[in-house]
Amino acid sequence: MTVQPEVPSPAASQATPGGLHMVIGGERVDAADGQTFDVVNPATGKVIATAPMGGAEDVDRAVVAARKAYDEPGGWSSWSATKRGRALARYSALVKENLEELAQLESQNVGKPITSARGEALAVSLVFEYYAGAANKVFGETIPVSRPGLDLTLREPIGVVGLIVPWNFPMNMASWKLGPALAAGNTCILKPASYSPMTAIRLGELALEAGLPSGVVNVVTGPGGTAGAAIAAHPGIAKVAFTGETRTGQEIMRLAAGNVKKISLELGGKSPNIVYADADLEAFGTTSPYSVFDNCGQDCCARSRILVERAVHDRVVELFSDATRRVKVGDPADAETEMGPLVSQRQRERVREFVAIGQEEGAELVVGGGVPDDEALVDGAYLMPTVFDHVSNDMRIAREEIFGPVVSIIPFDTEEEAVRLANSTPYGLSGSIWTRDIGKALRTARAVQAGVLSINSNSSVHTEAPFGGYKMSGVGRELGMHAIELYTELKNVFIDLG
Numbered sequence: 318m319t320v321q322p323e324v325p326s327p328a329a330s331q332a333t334p335g336g337l338h339m340v341i342g343g344e345r346v347d348a349a350d351g352q353t354f355d356v357v358n359p360a361t362g363k364v365i366a367t368a369p370m371g372g373a374e375d376v377d378r379a380v381v382a383a384r385k386a387y388d389e390p391g392g393w394s395s396w397s398a399t400k401r402g403r404a405l406a407r408y409s410a411l412v413k414e415n416l417e418e419l420a421q422l423e424s425q426n427v428g429k430p431i432t433s434a435r436g437e438a439l440a441v442s443l444v445f446e447y448y449a450g451a452a453n454k455v456f457g458e459t460i461p462v463s464r465p466g467l468d469l470t471l472r473e474p475i476g477v478v479g480l481i482v483p484w485n486f487p488m489n490m491a492s493w494k495l496g497p498a499l500a501a502g503n504t505c506i507l508k509p510a511s512y513s514p515m516t517a518i519r520l521g522e523l524a525l526e527a528g529l530p531s532g533v534v535n536v537v538t539g540p541g542g543t544a545g546a547a548i549a550a551h552p553g554i555a556k557v558a559f560t561g562e563t564r565t566g567q568e569i570m571r572l573a574a575g576n577v578k579k580i581s582l583e584l585g586g587k588s589p590n591i592v593y594a595d596a597d598l599e600a601f602g603t604t605s606p607y608s609v610f611d612n613c614g615q616d617c618c619a620r621s622r623i624l625v626e627r628a629v630h631d632r633v634v635e636l637f638s639d640a641t642r643r644v645k646v647g648d649p650a651d652a653e654t655e656m657g658p659l660v661s662q663r664q665r666e667r668v669r670e671f672v673a674i675g676q677e678e679g680a681e682l683v684v685g686g687g688v689p690d691d692e693a694l695v696d697g698a699y700l701m702p703t704v705f706d707h708v709s710n711d712m713r714i715a716r717e718e719i720f721g722p723v724v725s726i727i728p729f730d731t732e733e734e735a736v737r738l739a740n741s742t743p744y745g746l747s748g749s750i751w752t753r754d755i756g757k758a759l760r761t762a763r764a765v766q767a768g769v770l771s772i773n774s775n776s777s778v779h780t781e782a783p784f785g786g787y788k789m790s791g792v793g794r795e796l797g798m799h800a801i802e803l804y805t806e807l808k809n810v811f812i813d814l815g
């Protein structure tokens with residue numbers, strides 16, 4: 318299946334209410350050429366705003382503003398780390414004060430259930446809080462070199478950094494990058510996905526309200542192929558941090574080669590959920606639907622392959638299917654809703670194509686596969702949570718990242734086979750292991766090639782712990798103190814005492 322990069326349609330009318338602005342050099346600005354694109358609520362199909370269709374010229378403007386903010390006298394990189402940390406603490410507090418607004422924007426922009434959106438807004442505040450505390454805990458080492466002297470290392474900011482984020486967790490992916498980049502003393506150009514510009518723009522405005530100087534956080538909206546590519550290739554940008562599809566990440570690596578940019582990439586996944594026969598099957602069955610259907614399956618960590626030991630296969634299918642049927646699909650504005658629409662009609666069509674492929678490949682459709690029969694949801698990009706059983710790992714539904722609410726159940730017979738199946742994917746982002754045998758759990762965790770694993774749990778993300786992928790799932794680790802490495806250069810200084 319060919320997946321086209323998202324291309325926003327030019328706005329039908331410049332007069333649509335809710336005209337958004339980019340944030341460049343502390344100003345709220347339109348695109349240099351005045352072009353805009355429509356922002357659509359996927360739950361209703363209605364245009365809810367227009368956003369500037371930024372391009373290379375706007376990226377140039379943002380680079381100039383960010384460079385000035387970086388190294389003008391008294392600029393951001395010369396602030397003491399403690400002062401930067403205090404600014405980040407104010408940023409965190411403002412996000413919390415504006416939590417409801419951010420949650421509503423996100424929910425309307427990408428169809429996220431409002432309860433999830435509130436949790437994600439709070440998570441943004443907590444990430445900024447963490448990096449507020451981290452700012453003045455970034456320090457070097459002294460190294461006992463063999464020559465007579467003192468050898469020490471310094472961690473320094475890189476400069477102007479480009480942050481390109483996807484639409485599935487728009488504000489969280491932005492915060493994972495802004496937090497450590499700002500704590501380390503860099504200035505930033507944030508580019509949200511075209512589907513989801515609203516919270517990124519608001520985060521740019523809140524940075525100014527929090528007292529971060531003009532030009533420290535710039536937000537450029539626009540298509541990946543133009544605005545995104547201009548960031549990836551720009552000689553004035555020293556580092557690019559990207560979250561998105563593996564194919565886009567490969568393109569960004571190529572574009573970034575021109576000035577040998579530092580790069581960090583968080584890419585796709587096809588994560589295994591390994592269930593051994595001795596596991597607490599009820600706990601697995603009742604919680605794991607959320608590990609793949611949360612965010613309508615549009616989650617790089619979605620546990621989209623269930624590898625189940627054959628002895629308990631039937632019971633696991635029954636428990637998982639029953640729990641899947643109970644997932645509440647509906648209006649994202651309803652606090653009871655657990656699964657809203659996909660991000661767009663286009664994404665829904667892509668996922669439905671995979672449902673058809675699964676059936677053609679001979680997998681058994683156990684639950685879902687179609688659209689909800691609720692008349693009230695007819696205009697939205699909804700799809701019911703879908704379970705395929707008797708999948709083999711060489712089927713396309715088991716190999717390709719579907720990025721929708723579809724899970725494949727694959728039986729196995731031995732521990733070795735479970736590990737082989739888990740690793741037989743070009744991806745290596747996350748995964749879970751369910752067993753009561755601690756030895757088996759740890760052997761499996763060590764053997765699975767993935768950056769983020771959990772045992773008897775589906776959790777992947779902890780603000781304080783590293784997050785990132787093996788193999789084609791990425792380069793580098795975000796979150797925790799590990800992320801500071803992504804936004805600093807390491808300088809070695811030797812002082813001759815001989």
Ligand code: NAD
Binds near residue numbers: 322484510544563786
């Ligand atoms: P995408 O790759 O289409 O777009 C991501 C961002 O890149 C957007 O801002 C887009 O405008 C921009 N972009 C597109 N083409 C570009 C180009 N040529 N040059 C520069 N920028 C360009 O991804 P998406 O559809 O927005 O998000 C879904 C993907 O993101 C999935 O594959 C998912 O697994 C991945 N993802 C990974 C993680 C992780 O941490 N590993 C987290 C969330 C999402």
